Amino acid sequence: MNPRPRRLAWLVALPLSFAIASAPPARAQEARFGDSTWVAPYPIATESGDPTTDGPRVSRRDREPVGETILRTPFRAVFYPVRLLARGVERVADKVLPQFKGPPIRLGFYTEVAKLTPTIAYSSDTGIEPGFEIQRRSFREDVPNIRIAGGWSTKGQRDAMARVHSGLDTTMWGVGAEARYKIVPNFRFYGIGNDAPEGAHSIYRDERGDISVFMRVGPDPLHRARFLAGYSSISSAGGSHGSPALQDVFDPTTVPFFGHDSKVFYFGAGGDFALVNHWREPAYGVHLRGDVRHFESSDRTNVKYLELRGDVRGYLPVFATRRILALRLLYDGVNPDGGSAPIPFYRLPASYGEYRFLAYHSNQFRDQVLGIAHVEYRWVITRGLQAVAIAQLGEVAPNAKSLRIADIHESYGIGLRFPLKKGTVVRGIAAQGSEGPQFLLIAGSDF
Amino acid sequence: MRPARVLPIALAATLALAPATSRAADALAQPVDSSTWVDHDGRPVAQPKLHETNLVGHQFREAILEPWSHAFDVPDKILWLLGPLGASRKHPAINVNRYDEVPNSEWFTNRNHVRSVPPDEIRLGPKGDLVPKPPFTVSKPKTEGSTPGFQVKDADGKKWLFKGDPVGFPQLASGADAISLRLTWAAGYNLPHNVPVRVRREDLKIDKDLEEGKEGKPFHDVDLDQLLTRGHRYEDGSSSMYASLFLEGAPVGPISARDRRRDDPNDLYSHRNRREWRGLYVLMSWLDSWDTKDQQYLDMFLAPEKGQPGHVKHHVLDVGASLGAEAEGGKEPHRGYEYTLDWAWMARRLFSLGFAVEPWRRAHQETGIPSVGNFAYDVYEPDKFHTLQPQAAFRERTKADGYWGAKLVCSFSDAQIRAAVDAAHYDDPRATEYITKALIERRNKVGRYWFGEVTPVDFFSVADGELRFHDLAVDRGLAPDRHYRVEVRPDRGARRTLDLDRTRLALSSLDPAWKSVRLEFRAGGSDARPTRVDLERRGESWAIALVRHGE
Numbered sequence: 001m002n003p004r005p006r007r008l009a010w011l012v013a014l015p016l017s018f019a020i021a022s023a024p025p026a027r028a029q030e031a032r033f034g035d036s037t038w039v040a041p042y043p044i045a046t047e048s049g050d051p052t053t054d055g056p057r058v059s060r061r062d063r064e065p066v067g068e069t070i071l072r073t074p075f076r077a078v079f080y081p082v083r084l085l086a087r088g089v090e091r092v093a094d095k096v097l098p099q100f101k102g103p104p105i106r107l108g109f110y111t112e113v114a115k116l117t118p119t120i121a122y123s124s125d126t127g128i129e130p131g132f133e134i135q136r137r138s139f140r141e142d143v144p145n146i147r148i149a150g151g152w153s154t155k156g157q158r159d160a161m162a163r164v165h166s167g168l169d170t171t172m173w174g175v176g177a178e179a180r181y182k183i184v185p186n187f188r189f190y191g192i193g194n195d196a197p198e199g200a201h202s203i204y205r206d207e208r209g210d211i212s213v214f215m216r217v218g219p220d221p222l223h224r225a226r227f228l229a230g231y232s233s234i235s236s237a238g239g240s241h242g243s244p245a246l247q248d249v250f251d252p253t254t255v256p257f258f259g260h261d262s263k264v265f266y267f268g269a270g271g272d273f274a275l276v277n278h279w280r281e282p283a284y285g286v287h288l289r290g291d292v293r294h295f296e297s298s299d300r301t302n303v304k305y306l307e308l309r310g311d312v313r314g315y316l317p318v319f320a321t322r323r324i325l326a327l328r329l330l331y332d333g334v335n336p337d338g339g340s341a342p343i344p345f346y347r348l349p350a351s352y353g354e355y356r357f358l359a360y361h362s363n364q365f366r367d368q369v370l371g372i373a374h375v376e377y378r379w380v381i382t383r384g385l386q387a388v389a390i391a392q393l394g395e396v397a398p399n400a401k402s403l404r405i406a407d408i409h410e411s412y413g414i415g416l417r418f419p420l421k422k423g424t425v426v427r428g429i430a431a432q433g434s435e436g437p438q439f440l441l442i443a444g445s446d447f
Numbered sequence: 448m449r450p451a452r453v454l455p456i457a458l459a460a461t462l463a464l465a466p467a468t469s470r471a472a473d474a475l476a477q478p479v480d481s482s483t484w485v486d487h488d489g490r491p492v493a494q495p496k497l498h499e500t501n502l503v504g505h506q507f508r509e510a511i512l513e514p515w516s517h518a519f520d521v522p523d524k525i526l527w528l529l530g531p532l533g534a535s536r537k538h539p540a541i542n543v544n545r546y547d548e549v550p551n552s553e554w555f556t557n558r559n560h561v562r563s564v565p566p567d568e569i570r571l572g573p574k575g576d577l578v579p580k581p582p583f584t585v586s587k588p589k590t591e592g593s594t595p596g597f598q599v600k601d602a603d604g605k606k607w608l609f610k611g612d613p614v615g616f617p618q619l620a621s622g623a624d625a626i627s628l629r630l631t632w633a634a635g636y637n638l639p640h641n642v643p644v645r646v647r648r649e650d651l652k653i654d655k656d657l658e659e660g661k662e663g664k665p666f667h668d669v670d671l672d673q674l675l676t677r678g679h680r681y682e683d684g685s686s687s688m689y690a691s692l693f694l695e696g697a698p699v700g701p702i703s704a705r706d707r708r709r710d711d712p713n714d715l716y717s718h719r720n721r722r723e724w725r726g727l728y729v730l731m732s733w734l735d736s737w738d739t740k741d742q743q744y745l746d747m748f749l750a751p752e753k754g755q756p757g758h759v760k761h762h763v764l765d766v767g768a769s770l771g772a773e774a775e776g777g778k779e780p781h782r783g784y785e786y787t788l789d790w791a792w793m794a795r796r797l798f799s800l801g802f803a804v805e806p807w808r809r810a811h812q813e814t815g816i817p818s819v820g821n822f823a824y825d826v827y828e829p830d831k832f833h834t835l836q837p838q839a840a841f842r843e844r845t846k847a848d849g850y851w852g853a854k855l856v857c858s859f860s861d862a863q864i865r866a867a868v869d870a871a872h873y874d875d876p877r878a879t880e881y882i883t884k885a886l887i888e889r890r891n892k893v894g895r896y897w898f899g900e901v902t903p904v905d906f907f908s909v910a911d912g913e914l915r916f917h918d919l920a921v922d923r924g925l926a927p928d929r930h931y932r933v934e935v936r937p938d939r940g941a942r943r944t945l946d947l948d949r950t951r952l953a954l955s956s957l958d959p960a961w962k963s964v965r966l967e968f969r970a971g972g973s974d975a976r977p978t979r980v981d982l983e984r985r986g987e988s989w990a991i992a993l994v995r996h997g998e
Binding site (some may be wrong): 062 | 477478479481483484485486487488489490491500501504505507508513516520522525526538541542543544546548550551552553556557560561562563566568597678715716717720728758760781787788789792793796797800801802857858859860904906907908909915917918922923973
């Protein structure tokens with residue numbers, strides 16, 4: 001070997017070996033927590049032991065400190081019913097509701113052909129109304145859907161309906177027929193016109209039957225035309241299950257057709273046209289809906305009129321689809337033909353259902369024309385549940401030209417909105433108007 | 448009866464009943480040893496009754512009744528106000544030994560954090576290389592739920608439950624289950640043995656009794672075909688599923704996260720006060736395993752023969768709804784961030800008119816990888832993790848429990864995590880890469896958070912005249928080498944402070960006249976709660992009497 005490279009090698013090796021020898025022990029040589037060689041300095045790391053053999057426990061049973069028990073006992077006593085409820089629900093639910101394993105809740109009798117379910121409704125006017133529903137949903141274009149329902153309330157309200165229709169939401173065509181019957185012994189009446197204070201409340205007996213056939217054409221619920229024809233019979237008389245009677249508050253001669261029947265044929269058309277992002281719960285877009293119907297008496301009463309209904313809905317997201325500004329304009333007007341007898345009071349547009357003035361009683365206002373402007377801000381507070389803040393303006397008048405801003409009834413409200421899976425929306429609303437607050441729990445279709 | 452009369456009676460009844468129930472619980476009359484490494488809770492007892500809790504009833508209780516009754520828990524608020532006087536709302540975990548560790552039991556076995564589990568063992572899972580062997584005989588179909596499932600017997604006669612992945616998400620649920628299960632098992636919990644499988648239709652046949660409808664509706668090939676269409680199928684017709692081996696023993700019902708099982712004399716401790724259950728929160732947070740209701744845990748009774756005494760073994764049954772997965776597809780974005788009914792967030796959204804922005808909206812959870820789903824690590828906050836609904840044991844966790852859970856999580860090396868992810872056998876290499884990276888990042892966040900709350904010095908031992916310990920943050924690579932300040936509180940004499948520049952303390956620095964001394968360790972540059980070590984004089988040397996973290 002050449003002596004020069006050998007010397008060079010020594011020059012490098014000597015300091016290197018000195019440096020290695022004098023360096024502190026490297027941490028890397030120790031087993032580090034989390035390394036592949038890690039073994040904790042505990043006996044359990046090498047000998048796992050057997051919990052099934054004789055041996056000690058690591059602690060006695062845990063006990064609450066006595067002082068804390070003394071502090072908590074009075075409150076435990078007070079809240080014991082809640083705890084009992086919690087435990088009861090957890091333990092007993094399987095036994096009480098054998099089918100109640102989880103959503104969906106299934107009550108009633110289910111067969112492959114149809115289901116029969118009990119129903120129950122309540123309002124202070126009608127009392128408790130137990131009923132039933134038989135439903136057959138086909139999910140097939142060529143097999144009709146059938147629904148039959150009925151109920152009888154503790155305050156004498158009775159209703160029944162039957163509906164058969166074929167065609168699905170996704171099919172172009174659909175036809176069907178429907179029959180309804182309802183008797184309300186204490187239907188509310190507040191007079192005709194925009195000045196109908198809550199104090200003018202009276203009742204009458206309202207009995208109505210309706211049978212119709214319908215057809216729809218369109219590819220989906222948002223682009224659809226409807227045609228229908230039917231026959232309707234309504235009668236009114238003195239009421240029961242409440243007071244005061246209509247005839248004790250109003251002069252019956254000022255209430256057209258009180259105490260008389262009205263039988264009419266009708267036919268009409270309507271449709272939906274919408275440009276929205278979602279057909280059930282839109283966050284943005286516009287939805288137009290309209291109906292026109294011609295009514296003509298089939299008896300000697302000579303009632304002839306045209307009814308127009310318009311519904312404009314607009315949706316605007318407020319920077320995100322979980323916050324929506326929703327606007328709705330509703331119009332319902334009847335226009336008697338020349339020479340027609342006065343339109344029966346029970347066939348006039350009235351503030352109920354979708355047309356209700358929120359801070360006022362259902363059916364409180366009725367006249368030939370009804371208009372509502374409704375704006376609400378909706379925002380999601382948890383999955384499937386929205387809060388709503390509502391402002392609503394509503395008015396009725398003898399004709400459209402008589403609608404005046406000064407006569408508007410204002411309703412302001414807040415509440416919760418809970419859309420269900422099948423298109424039904426449950427709303428709980430507290431609304432304030434000039435006559436005080438109203439608390440509403442509404443389940444049905446919504447905008 | 449007037450409330451004024453009810454309250455004293457209730458008080459007296461409570462006090463009178465307390466000793467009676469404790470006597471019944473201590474029926475096995477075992478000695479107590481705080482230094483034990485084995486909590487002998489598997490002594491032979493009679494088989495407890497099978498009890499099942501109604502799922503909806505349970506959720507009603509946990510999501511609605513309990514949070515509201517907790518909100519109006521006046522004594523809790525009083526104890527909180529008395530905090531500066533030493534009162535505490537939360538009690539320390541009951542089943543920890545003097546080293547602040549959980550002894551082995553029928554609930555938990557110390558595994559990876561005391562001895563590194565080889566990556567190959569993690570990859571294989573609890574029962575090693577056991578896999579279901581075709582052909583499979585379908586004995587019971589699963590009719591509920593949106594994905595297919597059925598019980599089978601394999602060629603060796605072993606019973607498995609097969610569950611499918613959602614359509615369009617191959618290996619999503621099966622992959623998440625394989626990974627989370629292996630990591631939870633390696634951390635020390637009891638779980639079933641699950642393996643992802645690709646099931647060919649020709650390997651499935653229907654049990655004769657099932658086909659003939661001897662125990663219900665007849666089930667034919669066409670029904671099985673129909674069932675399989677509800678899950679993801681590959682182009683060759685095979686189904687993406689996972690197989691879960693039936694647990695040994697007889698099921699005796701789900702496990703309450705709140706109370707002990709009163710018909711099991713071995714079950715001494717309220718479950719909400721068990722360290723391994725409180726600490727499980729941290730593990731579940733790491734894995735984003737949000738579906739942790741009582742029904743996801745199962746007690747099995749093990750006896751030599753039916754009718755004979757045996758013992759109850761406690762299992763974590765299902766961790767499939769984890770990482771980015773959910774039974775129906777990718778995890779819904781709010782899962783892991785909010786309870787199903789999160790009253791606090793509901794109030795915030797209500798009063799902000801919907802303008803409150805939740806953390807899950809800022810998290811980039813959508814990976815775009817079908818077999819991963821929605822799984823994030825960038826805005827992950829370990830202590831903000833929320834399960835499906837509030838859980839008593841998780842709510843009762845203290846910082847010491849959180850630290851212990853973080854110790855389990857941080858015990859996993861990158862190689863071990865990679866091995867667990869390998870067990871999913873992802874066809875899509877992006878999935879393997881993403882989940883491995885996400886789990887490593889989340890593990891580090893878990894470590895940084897909890898080791899910042901509690902001084903992470905641990906595994907104390909006395910050897911060669913030194914008290915030795917490990918700084919888990921340093922060992923894990925989450926903190927640089929650092930110094931430690933130790934407050935020395937002897938049983939006699941004045942307190943003093945020692946500064947250490949390495950993880951050893953020379954015992955010669957302690958006065959031999961002391962009989963005992965308390966050491967409080969703090970890491971330099973950290974304001975984490977101290978870790979306490981009590982030493983006792985034993986002859987010429989010292990012995991560890993007690994270790995407590997962050998209390």
